[in-house]
Amino acid sequence: xxxxxxxxxxxxxxxxxxxxxxxxxxxxxxxxxxxxxxxxxxxxxxxxxxxxxxxxxxxxxxxxxxxxxxxxxxxxxxxxxxxxxxxxxxxxxxxxxxxxxxxxxxxxxxxxxxxxxxxxxxxxxxxxxxxxxxxxxxxxxxxxxxxxxxxxxxxxxxxxxxxxxxxxxxxxxxxxxxxxxxxxxxxxxxxxxxxxxxxxxxxxxxxxxxxxxxxxxxxxxxxxxxxxxxxxxxxxxxxxxxxxxxxxxxxxxxxxxxxxxxxxxxxxxxxxxxxxxxxxxxxxxxxxxxxxxxxxxxxxxxxxxxxxxxxxxxxxxxxxxxxxxxxxxxxxxxxxxxxxxxxxxxxxxxxxxxxxxxxxxxxxxxxxx
Ligand SMILES: Nc1nc2c(ncn2[C@@H]2O[C@H](COP(=O)(O)OP(=O)(O)O)[C@@H](O)[C@H]2O)c(=O)[nH]1
Ligand SMILES: [Mg+2]
Numbered sequence: 001x002x003x004x005x006x007x008x009x010x011x012x013x014x015x016x017x018x019x020x021x022x023x024x025x026x027x028x029x030x031x032x033x034x035x036x037x038x039x040x041x042x043x044x045x046x047x048x049x050x051x052x053x054x055x056x057x058x059x060x061x062x063x064x065x066x067x068x069x070x071x072x073x074x075x076x077x078x079x080x081x082x083x084x085x086x087x088x089x090x091x092x093x094x095x096x097x098x099x100x101x102x103x104x105x106x107x108x109x110x111x112x113x114x115x116x117x118x119x120x121x122x123x124x125x126x127x128x129x130x131x132x133x134x135x136x137x138x139x140x141x142x143x144x145x146x147x148x149x150x151x152x153x154x155x156x157x158x159x160x161x162x163x164x165x166x167x168x169x170x171x172x173x174x175x176x177x178x179x180x181x182x183x184x185x186x187x188x189x190x191x192x193x194x195x196x197x198x199x200x201x202x203x204x205x206x207x208x209x210x211x212x213x214x215x216x217x218x219x220x221x222x223x224x225x226x227x228x229x230x231x232x233x234x235x236x237x238x239x240x241x242x243x244x245x246x247x248x249x250x251x252x253x254x255x256x257x258x259x260x261x262x263x264x265x266x267x268x269x270x271x272x273x274x275x276x277x278x279x280x281x282x283x284x285x286x287x288x289x290x291x292x293x294x295x296x297x298x299x300x301x302x303x304x305x306x307x308x309x310x311x312x313x314x315x316x317x318x319x320x321x322x323x324x325x326x327x328x329x330x331x332x333x334x335x336x337x338x339x340x341x342x343x344x345x346x347x348x349x350x351x352x353x354x355x356x357x358x359x360x361x362x363x364x365x366x367x368x369x
Contacts (some may be wrong), residue, residue, distance in 0.1 A: 011199070049169035050104075051075070051082040051160065054150065057091045060098075067101045070173060073191040077105040080171075080199040083163045089117040092270035109163040113359030115156075116149045122316040127282040134285060139209045140169045142285060152281040154253065154288035156272040164239035168258060172256040180312035180321060180335035181328065185306060187257050197259040197294040197304040200251035201313045203348040204342055209247060210285040215246035217278045218294055221271060228267035234297035236355045237348070249348035254315045257308070258296075265300050307352060309356060323361040343367045 051070065055063050067082070084090060090108045099106045118127065134142025140149040140236040158164065169188045192201060222229055222243075240247050248284050260267060270289075280286045296305055309328065312335050313320045320342060321335035322328055328337065342349040343364045 009044075026294070029250060046080065047075075047186065047192055048167055049080055049171070049188040050164070051080060051102075051173050052164065052166045053172045053173050053175070054085045054130075054154065054158065055094075055175055056086060056095050057088070057159075059175040060094050062316055063173075063335075064097055064101060066175055067098060069177075069179045071101060071103055071180045073181065076103050078186060079106070081105045083107050083109060083161075085109045085111055085158060085161060085163070087111045087113075087146075103354075104342060106244065109161050109328055111153060111157070111161070116152055119149075119276065121277065122279055122282045128254050130283050133151075134209065137209060139207065139285065142209075145186075148282055151286060151288045151291075152276070155281070155286070155291040156276060159260045164260060168260055170256070170258060170260055172254065174254045174315060176316065177254065178314040180314065180319070181310065181331035181333035183288045183311060184331060185310075186355075187311065191257060191259070191306070194306070196306040197262045197300050197306065198251070198292075199257040199306040199308050201255050201308050201311055202252040202315075202318055203249060203293075204252060204318070204341075205248040205348065206250050206287065206290045206347055210287060211248075211280070212282070212284060213279055214275075214279070214286055214290060216295075217275055217280060218298070219243070220278075221274045222298070223274045224274070225267070225270055226315070228270060229298050230301045232303070234300075234302045234355060237351055238297045239295060244279050245346075246294075247351075249351060250287075250290040251296065252315070252318070253287075253289040253292050254310075255313050256292070258292075262300070269297055269298065271295050302356060305352075307349065323364050323367065325363065329359060337363075337367065340367050344369060 053063055053066075062086075082098070082102040084094075084098060084106065086108070087110075089110060095106070095108055118124070131143045131145070143292070159170070169191060171187070187199065190196070198327060235243050237249055238246060272295075275281070275286070275291060308323075309322050311320070312322055312331070312333050314335070318341040319335055319339040321337050321340040322331065322333060323337075323340060323342060325337075328334075328335075343346050343360070343365070350360070352358075
């Protein structure tokens with residue numbers, strides 16, 4: 001059953017696949033039986049949620065260490081499922097090891113080739129020239145084609161993979177990340193109970209070389225689809241001049257806890273398709289982080305976006321370590337508060353607090369540099 005999706009919405013999702021690409025049979029489930037899964041802690045029911053990781057077979061040990069941390073700090077008490085996606089088939093070792101680590105059900109999906117390649121309207125010569133230029137300018141991943149496929153896939157497709165359709169919520173986990181504190185509450189339940197749609201832990205400024213025309217494209221989208229722009233949006237977080245220019249602030253999307261039905265909504269799909277047509281995933285190197293963040297900032301109400309101070313997180317090279325010693329002791333954190341990125345100059349989290357009219361947590365003044 002496709003929870004939360006009407007029949008026409010489902011048709012939109014499936015219409016994208018050609019018959020050959022349909023991923024329906026291209027996945028495996030783990031050998032667990034439902035009785036093996038731990039019951040959620042406390043009285044609250046488990047939410048309709050899953051972890052999701054895009055990974056290569058070669059990412060195995062890095063994703064294994066990430067899973068182990070997520071399990072030890074949180075999921076062993078909840079048993080949420082985990083979906084793994086890959087442009088190539090996962091090998092047996094990858095499946096065996098990850099299934100042994102995850103307390104919930106695991107499933108392994110192959111990405112349809114049409115979603116891991118540049119669309120037919122992209123001019124290959126123009127895209128290649130752009131990559132060469134970026135390589136010369138030392139732009140990170142500037143010459144990588146697969147990184148571009150990855151950014152486009154995370155921007156527009158993972159949430160409509162067959163294996164994701166039955167879920168309403170996801171938590172994205174990348175290889176090599178760390179969690180430094182226990183979680184004392186189920187973040188999915190928090191999202192549901194507080195009517196949130198998008199949650200983040202780290203925000204920062206994007207390299208402008210990767211997105212020179214993104215904001216102009218977004219402005220065109222806003223003109224063409226004014227009905228999709230939320231009234232009480234977060235433009236103030238994204239722009240310092242009421243939308244004229246982009247200040248490059250974005251949520252770091254290697255961590256996300258968010259609502260899949262929102263990404264599958266007509267407004268998000270119109271937004272993604274508009275950007276995809278413009279070609280910037282290949283002629284530039286648009287990242288899924290600014291793409292998701294601008295969408296969250298404009299299509300959602302600002303109160304639907306949440307900053308998880310309590311979830312400590314590391315992805316090379318930045319750390320979010322909860323501000324406030326009481327918090328860190330209560331949650332058994334092993335991060336050094338000095339490493340906390342939130343209040344440093346390259347973070348946008350201060351701006352987020354200001355936009356939301358939120359008071360900064362006690363002790364933030366000591367972490368400004
Ligand atoms: N299957 C697959 N996953 C990829 C590929 N490239 C990147 N990823 C995944 O995409 C995510 C982002 O890639 P990563 O190398 O961590 O990029 P970074 O965090 O921006 O430095 C991670 O979950 C990777 O495992 C690829 O070619 N194939
Ligand atoms: Mg990464």
